[in-house]
Amino acid sequence: xxxxxxxxxxxxxxxxxxxxxxxxxxxxxxxxxxxxxxxxxxxxxxxxxxxxxxxxxxxxxxxxxxxxxxxxxxxxxxxxxxxxxxxxxxxxxxxxxxxxxxxxxxxxxxxxxxxxx
Numbered sequence: 001x002x003x004x005x006x007x008x009x010x011x012x013x014x015x016x017x018x019x020x021x022x023x024x025x026x027x028x029x030x031x032x033x034x035x036x037x038x039x040x041x042x043x044x045x046x047x048x049x050x051x052x053x054x055x056x057x058x059x060x061x062x063x064x065x066x067x068x069x070x071x072x073x074x075x076x077x078x079x080x081x082x083x084x085x086x087x088x089x090x091x092x093x094x095x096x097x098x099x100x101x102x103x104x105x106x107x108x109x110x111x112x113x114x115x116x117x
Contacts, residue, residue: 009036012113019067020087020099027065031100033113038074038090040067040100056094069098071117079111090114 005011012033019027019040029042042065057067069092076091086107090098102110 003032003034003039005034006036009034012116013109015102015110017110018101018103020101031110033110033116035071035117037071038067038069038098038114040069040098042066057092057096057098067098071114074114077111077114079107081107088114 003011012035014030014032017029017031017040019029019031019042021027027042029040032039032041057069059066059068069090073092074090075093076089078089078091080087080089084104085101086103086105087099087101088107088111090100092098100110
C-alpha cells in the first residue's frame with residue numbers, strides 16, 4: 001500500500017503485526033504510525049480470508065481492508081505482555097478497542113509511537 005501523507009504528516013515507523021478484532025479473527029498486516037494517525041493495511045485473514053472487519057474506521061481497498069484511526073480519536077493506549085504475546089490495545093472515542101499483537105517481539109516501541117503526537 002502506498003500511504004498518501006496528509007499535509008505536515010510524517011511517518012514514525014511501520015511494523016508487521018496481527019490485528020485481533022473481537023470474535024477471534026486474526027488479520028496479518030502492516031501498521032504504519034504517523035504523527036497524525038494509525039493506518040493498518042490488512043493483507044489477509046489468517047482464519048478465513050472472506051471475513052472483513054466492520055468498523056467506522058475500516059475501509060475496503062481492493063482485496064484488502066484498511067483501518068485508519070486519527071490520533072485525535074485515541075483516548076487510551078494500553079500494553080499487555082505475556083511470554084508468547086505482546087499486545088497494544090487502542091481505545092477510541094466511541095469505545096471501540098483495536099488490539100494489535102506483535103507476537104514475542106517488544107511492543108513498547110509500537111505503543112510509544114501510537115502515543116506520540
